Amino acid sequence: WALSELGLGSQLSLNWVWGLSGGSGVLTLPELGLGSPPELGLGSLSELGLGSPPDVCSPLPDSYSPGYVEAAWYPWWEGEGFFKPEFGVSLGSTPNPRGVFVMCLPPPNVTGTLHLGHALTVAIxxxxxxxxxxxxxxxLWVPGCDHAGIATQVVVERRLQRQRGLSRHQLGREAFLGEVWRWKDEKGGRIYQQLRRLGASMDWERACFTMDPGMSRAVTEAFVRLHERGLIYRSRRIVHWSCALRSAISDIEVEKKELGGRTLLKVPGYSEPVEFGVLVAFAYPLEGAGEDPELVVATTRLETMLGDEAVAVHPEDPRYQHLRGRFVLHPLTGRRLPVLHDAFVDPAFGTGAVKITPAHDAADFEVGQRHGLGVVSVIGEDGTMVNVPAPFQGMPRFQARSALLETLKARGLFRGVTENPMVVPICSRSKDVLEPRAVPQWFVRCQGLAEAAAAAVRRGDLKLHPATHARTWFTWMDNIRDWCISRQLWWGHRIPAYFITIDDPAVTPGQDEDERFWVSGRSQDEARAKAAATFGVSPELVSLRQDEDVLDTWFSSGLFPFSVFGWPEQTPDLERFYPGSLLETGHDILFFWVARMVMLGLALTGKLPFKEVYLHAIVRDAHGRKMSKSLGNVIDPLDVIKGVSLQELHQQLESSNLDPAELERAREGQKRDFPEGIPECGTDALRFALCAYTAQGRDINLDVGRVLGYRHFCNKVWNGAKFVLRALGGGWRPLPKLEVSRLSLADRWIRSRLSRAVRGCGAALGAFDFPGATTAVHGFWVYEFCDVYLVRGHLGTLGTLGTLGTLRTLGTLVPPRPCTASGCTSSATCTWYGDIGDTEGTLGTLGGLGTLGTLRGLGTLGTLGTLRGLETLGTLGTLVPPRPCTASGFMSSAMCTWYGDIWGHWGH
Structure with a gap:
C-alpha cells in the first residue's frame, strides 16, 4: 500500500490471514479501507513537528527513547481516520449493539498554551x-477551543501595550478585534499541536471554536429564544466590576484575598500601595439632635459614603430604639438620610450602625429595594468619582478615600480607625480590587432552570462522580441567584438586543434600564418588526441601537454539548450524538460550567446534555500551591514530554506578560523547583503519572520527579518486550489454537494473573478509579510478569506469556507504548484470530480505534497480537497507547495473531 499520505514515498506489502472461531478467510487492508501502518525510518513527519517515526520493522533499539516510540503513531492514526465514529461502519445503518460513547473536550481558552491541568483532562x-x-x-470525542472573552482580551491588550504602547481604545474596536483574531489563530494552532502530542484520540474534523459562524448562530438563537420566553431580562443590579477592565466579571474570575488586619496592597493605576483591613469610624449628625447629637458608623470603604442613602441599625438593638423615625444629615452634603431598622444589620459589627450605599454594595442594594431608597452611583466605570461634590469629582476612588478622611478630620467628625480582618475581592485577570456597582445588565432567570437541574440529579437521571459533589450541586441549585450574562468587552458574541427609539411624540422616550425599550432579534429586521408590533407603530418609525456589550463566555460554553453538533438545526450529528455520554472536567467549575450546560440544555433542547459527570481533582505544584505564572510553577506538558533546561524555562517567562517584579519572582520559583530543568519523560509517562495521581475529590500535588519514575516503568515495559522477542527467536510460530492442557503450571499461573489484572483494570475504569487501573497494570507487569515469570525463565513452550494482553490494557492510558513494544522479529509469522467470545461483533466494531492506537476489530494493529506470547502488551494500551503499537509492529512479510478482545473475553 502506498504511504504517500504520510509523505514516506515507499510501499509495504502485508499478507493477512483472518480466522474467526474456526472459520477462515483472507482479508487485505485495502478491502477494509485501510492504508498501511507506519513504515518507520523511511521518511519524515517534520511538517507535523513530530520527527521521523520509529522503525517497527527492525530490531528494537537497545535503550528506550520516548521520542523514538511516540513520534510516528499519531499522524498515522489520524490519517487513517481511526478516531472518527464513521470509521469502518455506516452511521445510517443499524445502530451499534454495543452502544455509543460521546464526550466533548472542555474547550481550552485561547489565552495561551495548555498546562498540566489540561494534560490531566486529556489523560483521563x-x-x-x-x-x-x-x-x-x-x-466520538469532540475537540474545540473557547474564545474566553475577558481572559483573551486582557492578554492581547497587555501585549499590545508592551509591544506598541497602545491601548485598545487608541487602536479602535475593529483593529483591536483583528489583533485578537490573529492571537487566536496563533494560540489555537499551538493548543491543537499540544493535544496531538498528548495522544488525544479526537475527531479533528469536528473540531470547533466558540466564535465559529455556526457556533455564533447558536448563541444568537439561544439568547433570542430565552428572551422571548422571559428567561432573559434586563435590570439594574449589583455586579462585580473591574475598573481596570471597565467590565462586569463572573464569580469564577473573583479571587478572594483574606486579610488579617491592616494591609497595604498594590492596585493597578496607583503609584503607592493602598491601605485595606481597617474600619474608619465617623459621625453622622442627627437631625434635631437632643441628648445624642450624632450617630457613629464604621466602614471599610470610606469613599462610598458620598453615595449613602441611609443609616441602618438592628431593630432589636437597645442602643438605637430611640432613633425610630429619625434622620441624620450627610456630613458633606447635608442631605437628610433616614435611620432604618433592618434585621440584616449585625449589632456586634463596628458600632452596630452601618451606612447604606445601594449603588455599591449587594446587601445595601437589597436593603434599598426593601425600603425604597435611591440608587446613586458615585464611582464610575473607570474607578473615578462621579456625581459627587466638586472637590472629589473625577478623583480616583482610593485617592478620594484619603481625601475624605482628611476632610472628616478637619470637620471634627472623624472618630477613629481600628484594624479589621476582611476579604478583598480581586479580579483574577486584571489584579484590580473589584468595585460593586449597580449597572443595567442582562440576566438569566435561573430559579426554574435550577429546580429542573437539581431534580435531574435527585431522580438519578444525571449522575455525579464522585457522589460527594451532589451536596455542592444541591446547595448551589437550591440557593441560586440570577446570572449576569453581559460583559462590557469588545471580544465575544455581541448581544443580539437592540434599544428602541420611536420617532413619534406620542411615545415617551425610554431609559437604558427600561426593559420595555429593548428587543432581541436574529437580525435587525426581525428586531425592528418586533419593536413596531410592541409599540403599535410603523417599522419606518423605529430606530434601533444594538447593545455594545458581549455575552459572558460561560453562556456560549453552556451551549457547547449541542451547538457543536449543529443546533439549532436538526443535523444528523445532533440526532446521533446528543445527548452525550459523559462530561469530564475539574470540580472547580461544577457550577460555572457544568450546571449551566445542564440548565441551558434542558431549557433549549428538553434533554440533559449528558448522562454522567466525572469531576477530577485540580493539579497543583509539588508544594500544594495553585499553578500561577507569577510563581513560575505553570508547566507546559510539552516541557515534561520533551524535557527543558532551566535557561529555556526562563526564556519562556521573558515572552509572557509578567511585570518585572512578577518576572523575577517567577525566575526564583523556577530555580528552586527545577534547578536542573525538567528531564525528558515522554507522553506515556506523563499520562500514566497523571492517571495514577488522580484521587477523587482531592487536589493533586504533582511532583515532576514522580513522572520521571513512570518513564522508568515504560523502560521496564520496553525491556520486557525485548526480552520476550529475543527469547522466542525469529523462527517462532504460534499454534492456531490454544491448548490449555499443554500449558505449564507457570504459564497457567501468569495467565491467571493477567486475567485478574484485566478484570481489575476494567472494573477500575468503569468506576472512574484511575489509580486503581494504573495499579492493576503496573503491579502485574512489574511484580508478577517481570519479577517472577521472566526472571525465573518461564517462557512457555507455546509462548503464552500474557505479554500482549497487558500491552492492550495499557494502550488506553499510554497509547504509543504498546504499539511500539509488540513489534515482531523479521521472520515472525502471525495469525489473527477474531474477537474470541464475540466473533460476530468483530468487524462491526471498526468504528473505534483499538486499544493500542489502531483497530480494535482488526487486532489493534500495533498490538496486533504479533505473538500470542505478548498478550499482556494490549492491557497497557488504554494507559500508554503508543507503546503497544510500536512493540507489536511487524515486518513486511509478517502475519499476525490476535487472541481475543481481552476486555470482553477476560473478565469485562
Whole structure:
C-alpha cells in the first residue's frame, strides 16, 4: 500500500490471514479501507513537528527513547481516520449493539498554551475514549477551543501595550478585534499541536471554536429564544466590576484575598500601595439632635459614603430604639438620610450602625429595594468619582478615600480607625480590587432552570462522580441567584438586543434600564418588526441601537454539548450524538460550567446534555500551591514530554506578560523547583503519572520527579518486550489454537494473573478509579510478569506469556507504548484470530480505534497480537497507547495473531 499520505514515498506489502472461531478467510487492508501502518525510518513527519517515526520493522533499539516510540503513531492514526465514529461502519445503518460513547473536550481558552491541568483532562478523557472504543462502542470525542472573552482580551491588550504602547481604545474596536483574531489563530494552532502530542484520540474534523459562524448562530438563537420566553431580562443590579477592565466579571474570575488586619496592597493605576483591613469610624449628625447629637458608623470603604442613602441599625438593638423615625444629615452634603431598622444589620459589627450605599454594595442594594431608597452611583466605570461634590469629582476612588478622611478630620467628625480582618475581592485577570456597582445588565432567570437541574440529579437521571459533589450541586441549585450574562468587552458574541427609539411624540422616550425599550432579534429586521408590533407603530418609525456589550463566555460554553453538533438545526450529528455520554472536567467549575450546560440544555433542547459527570481533582505544584505564572510553577506538558533546561524555562517567562517584579519572582520559583530543568519523560509517562495521581475529590500535588519514575516503568515495559522477542527467536510460530492442557503450571499461573489484572483494570475504569487501573497494570507487569515469570525463565513452550494482553490494557492510558513494544522479529509469522467470545461483533466494531492506537476489530494493529506470547502488551494500551503499537509492529512479510478482545473475553 502506498504511504504517500504520510509523505514516506515507499510501499509495504502485508499478507493477512483472518480466522474467526474456526472459520477462515483472507482479508487485505485495502478491502477494509485501510492504508498501511507506519513504515518507520523511511521518511519524515517534520511538517507535523513530530520527527521521523520509529522503525517497527527492525530490531528494537537497545535503550528506550520516548521520542523514538511516540513520534510516528499519531499522524498515522489520524490519517487513517481511526478516531472518527464513521470509521469502518455506516452511521445510517443499524445502530451499534454495543452502544455509543460521546464526550466533548472542555474547550481550552485561547489565552495561551495548555498546562498540566489540561494534560490531566486529556489523560483521563483519552483513557476513557480508548477504553470504550476498545470495547467495541462507536466513540466520538469532540475537540474545540473557547474564545474566553475577558481572559483573551486582557492578554492581547497587555501585549499590545508592551509591544506598541497602545491601548485598545487608541487602536479602535475593529483593529483591536483583528489583533485578537490573529492571537487566536496563533494560540489555537499551538493548543491543537499540544493535544496531538498528548495522544488525544479526537475527531479533528469536528473540531470547533466558540466564535465559529455556526457556533455564533447558536448563541444568537439561544439568547433570542430565552428572551422571548422571559428567561432573559434586563435590570439594574449589583455586579462585580473591574475598573481596570471597565467590565462586569463572573464569580469564577473573583479571587478572594483574606486579610488579617491592616494591609497595604498594590492596585493597578496607583503609584503607592493602598491601605485595606481597617474600619474608619465617623459621625453622622442627627437631625434635631437632643441628648445624642450624632450617630457613629464604621466602614471599610470610606469613599462610598458620598453615595449613602441611609443609616441602618438592628431593630432589636437597645442602643438605637430611640432613633425610630429619625434622620441624620450627610456630613458633606447635608442631605437628610433616614435611620432604618433592618434585621440584616449585625449589632456586634463596628458600632452596630452601618451606612447604606445601594449603588455599591449587594446587601445595601437589597436593603434599598426593601425600603425604597435611591440608587446613586458615585464611582464610575473607570474607578473615578462621579456625581459627587466638586472637590472629589473625577478623583480616583482610593485617592478620594484619603481625601475624605482628611476632610472628616478637619470637620471634627472623624472618630477613629481600628484594624479589621476582611476579604478583598480581586479580579483574577486584571489584579484590580473589584468595585460593586449597580449597572443595567442582562440576566438569566435561573430559579426554574435550577429546580429542573437539581431534580435531574435527585431522580438519578444525571449522575455525579464522585457522589460527594451532589451536596455542592444541591446547595448551589437550591440557593441560586440570577446570572449576569453581559460583559462590557469588545471580544465575544455581541448581544443580539437592540434599544428602541420611536420617532413619534406620542411615545415617551425610554431609559437604558427600561426593559420595555429593548428587543432581541436574529437580525435587525426581525428586531425592528418586533419593536413596531410592541409599540403599535410603523417599522419606518423605529430606530434601533444594538447593545455594545458581549455575552459572558460561560453562556456560549453552556451551549457547547449541542451547538457543536449543529443546533439549532436538526443535523444528523445532533440526532446521533446528543445527548452525550459523559462530561469530564475539574470540580472547580461544577457550577460555572457544568450546571449551566445542564440548565441551558434542558431549557433549549428538553434533554440533559449528558448522562454522567466525572469531576477530577485540580493539579497543583509539588508544594500544594495553585499553578500561577507569577510563581513560575505553570508547566507546559510539552516541557515534561520533551524535557527543558532551566535557561529555556526562563526564556519562556521573558515572552509572557509578567511585570518585572512578577518576572523575577517567577525566575526564583523556577530555580528552586527545577534547578536542573525538567528531564525528558515522554507522553506515556506523563499520562500514566497523571492517571495514577488522580484521587477523587482531592487536589493533586504533582511532583515532576514522580513522572520521571513512570518513564522508568515504560523502560521496564520496553525491556520486557525485548526480552520476550529475543527469547522466542525469529523462527517462532504460534499454534492456531490454544491448548490449555499443554500449558505449564507457570504459564497457567501468569495467565491467571493477567486475567485478574484485566478484570481489575476494567472494573477500575468503569468506576472512574484511575489509580486503581494504573495499579492493576503496573503491579502485574512489574511484580508478577517481570519479577517472577521472566526472571525465573518461564517462557512457555507455546509462548503464552500474557505479554500482549497487558500491552492492550495499557494502550488506553499510554497509547504509543504498546504499539511500539509488540513489534515482531523479521521472520515472525502471525495469525489473527477474531474477537474470541464475540466473533460476530468483530468487524462491526471498526468504528473505534483499538486499544493500542489502531483497530480494535482488526487486532489493534500495533498490538496486533504479533505473538500470542505478548498478550499482556494490549492491557497497557488504554494507559500508554503508543507503546503497544510500536512493540507489536511487524515486518513486511509478517502475519499476525490476535487472541481475543481481552476486555470482553477476560473478565469485562
Amino acid at each position: 478523557q483519552d483513557t476513557l475514549t480508548r477504553w470504550h472504543r476498545m470495547r467495541g462502542l462507536t466513540t
